[in-house]
Amino acid sequence: MDSVHISLEMPKSAKPPVRETYRHGDLRRTLLEAGIDLARAGGPDAVVLREATRRAGVAPNAAYRHFASREALLQAVRAAALSAVAAAMEAELARLAADLPPADLARASVRAVGTGYLRYAQAEPGLFRTAFAASDKFLKGTPEFPTSGPGGLNPYELLGAALDKLVQAGVMPPQRRPGAEVLAWSAVHGLAMLVIDGPLAAPVGPQMYQVGQRLLDMVEKGL
Amino acid sequence: MDSVHISLEMPKSAKPPVRETYRHGDLRRTLLEAGIDLARAGGPDAVVLREATRRAGVAPNAAYRHFASREALLQAVRAAALSAVAAAMEAELARLAADLPPADLARASVRAVGTGYLRYAQAEPGLFRTAFAASDKFLKGTPEFPTSGPGGLNPYELLGAALDKLVQAGVMPPQRRPGAEVLAWSAVHGLAMLVIDGPLAAPVGPQMYQVGQRLLDMVEKGL
DNA sequence: TGTACATCAGTGAACGCGCGTTCACTGATGTAC
């Protein structure tokens, strides 16, 4: 009997929702992080207010002190996910040798942005899907919940900056520049979506990196 | 009072769920079509067993005579959507002039497949999202619910056939052929996803066709 | 330094909703004799 009782309580015990103070401290942050965990595990639909409050060890309605609705929490989670995508891109950019000839550096920058995108999609498929879910019509964040990475640019802006370099280095004719974001983004986004949880998961997933590089070859040649 | 009562009953009256016979006739088909309508309007999540039975004018549990679960109905809807994508591709292929030189015809075939894909995505975003939803790991249909179009090939096979032509016509070196589906598919899929309901809906949606053609230029050059 | 009080972050209980699914049933249909 006792052991049954214990085992029933155990699963929740990793982060015990017991609180000694009446006030929580930083419920806003805690709820956001719970939301991020939920999205990580199950994508946007898994971001559920009640579950977030449960994890925070707080009554369900306490969330309404900090978020106007479930949708507001979801938007905050989205912003965090977009910011993480930007960070992944920046990490790839940071690996580039700064002393490359401008043309090579420009090309490598575009690849780095794409590679960061794909890496993040594979490393965090749930958050990736949350960031770019069907109903996500805006990449813009808010002062409180920014979508930018450490460098201050969001993923779209990072891609744009890399493409600008391509023009500045004389690799891409200026008249091709407008709208180039859309083409490059489409290619990597499609691969990410098809691979992380779609019909190409099984056949392509394991070689995601190689296929991604080949895709980026295509983009580079085709742009 | 009366008018309130009437107005409350009105919304459902378009297709009255009244049935004069005890047996339905073809409930399987009717449920599938209701499911398709639901997916059309709201994507995969909108495919709800109870709503489908409601529209068929039948008790909720009657669905279980024909589908083992909600998931089974959803799979059938998916298959129908994939079949419609294939049909859209075939329609584009059918518009090609058959007397083109082989190389031109091959190139045009790949474009036609991509154009059909993008057209369908724009015309039926809900069904498109259902066909390629996150958890759709298989494009294969069943004898009862095929994913192929009138010509007998499913969308993936149609793309493969078009790429084969490219090799046969000497436009693409054979060693580039393996895996080419993934690259081409990724590009159009990404554009479709970003445009139909995502962050590019507003800026790009209206010029979907032109952007699509430019994307296909990129793919053609880059492959 | 101490006290009164406004502020506001949490609680507790409940609401209505819609879902997928199961149970025991009933009525129509088609087939065997």
Add this chain to the structure above:
DNA sequence: TGTACATCAGTGAACGCGCGTTCACTGATGTAC
């Protein structure tokens, strides 16, 4: 041609679930005097 009966497509009622959200509340905190 008529009847008994098996088959099976539907019904009716109910289940347990989990959700978002609202209400009136209570307890802790910080500030003004």
